[in-house]
Amino acid sequence: AQSVAQPEDQVNVAEGNPLTVKCTYSVSGNPYLFWYVQYPNRGLQFLLKYITGDNLVKGSYGFEAEFNKSQTSFHLKKPSALVSDSALYFCAVRAPTDSWGKLQFGAGTQVVVTP
Amino acid sequence: DAGVIQSPRHEVTEMGQEVTLRCKPISGHDYLFWYRQTMMRGLELLIYFNNNVPIDDSGMPEDRFSAKMPNASFSTLKIQPSEPRDSAVYFCASSLREGRQNGYTFGSGTRLTVV
Numbered sequence: 001a002q003s004v005a006q007p008e009d010q011v012n013v014a015e016g017n018p019l020t021v022k023c024t025y026s027v028s029g030n031p032y033l034f035w036y037v038q039y040p041n042r043g044l045q046f047l048l049k050y051i052t053g054d055n056l057v058k059g060s061y062g063f064e065a066e067f068n069k070s071q072t073s074f075h076l077k078k079p080s081a082l083v084s085d086s087a088l089y090f091c092a093v094r095a096p097t098d099s100w101g102k103l104q105f106g107a108g109t110q111v112v113v114t115p
Numbered sequence: 116d117a118g119v120i121q122s123p124r125h126e127v128t129e130m131g132q133e134v135t136l137r138c139k140p141i142s143g144h145d146y147l148f149w150y151r152q153t154m155m156r157g158l159e160l161l162i163y164f165n166n167n168v169p170i171d172d173s174g175m176p177e178d179r180f181s182a183k184m185p186n187a188s189f190s191t192l193k194i195q196p197s198e199p200r201d202s203a204v205y206f207c208a209s210s211l212r213e214g215r216q217n218g219y220t221f222g223s224g225t226r227l228t229v230v
Binding site: 032034036041042043044045046049051090099102103105106107108 | 158220223
């Protein structure tokens, strides 16, 4: 069975500093990985995905994520955080043998960026 | 496009009453998903449709829950009878071709409170 873990409930970072949100996964075969962001009282918004190809993927709002197969990780990064990046971030994984509807979402990591 | 539209935004109902949540997906999207979000359980997939046909309803909690998609532009999630433990935020999401290119687009959710 597939699973995804976000080990940090909350990440605090000062504006302008690098931001990293961690995600590890467990899945049979090559995973399909996604990051979503949720702002207060809103639905989730798609940020980026890894399906195949380059391990470093770039997404919306200056975010990027690096797929590391040996460490089974897919950490989300942003070189310089903004106060407006404060939100709830979700990592999601899908096993290649599962249907696309079977995305497994992590518990979410609250990001707080202080001025 | 106005995005995925859900109604109502908030619903407060008494235990035992019937509740109907509505969703209008993005025009042209062929997949529709219903999710439930709670603090305790995070984001859970309830059911998803492809071309108006239910594909997987294994996440539907029990027979009190039912979902329909009578046409490509409308879906409902019904709870009858409702119970306090059904209190959650219910999200509808849609995607094109399983979301492999641009992920899912989520609505803003319906916050359901059952008293």
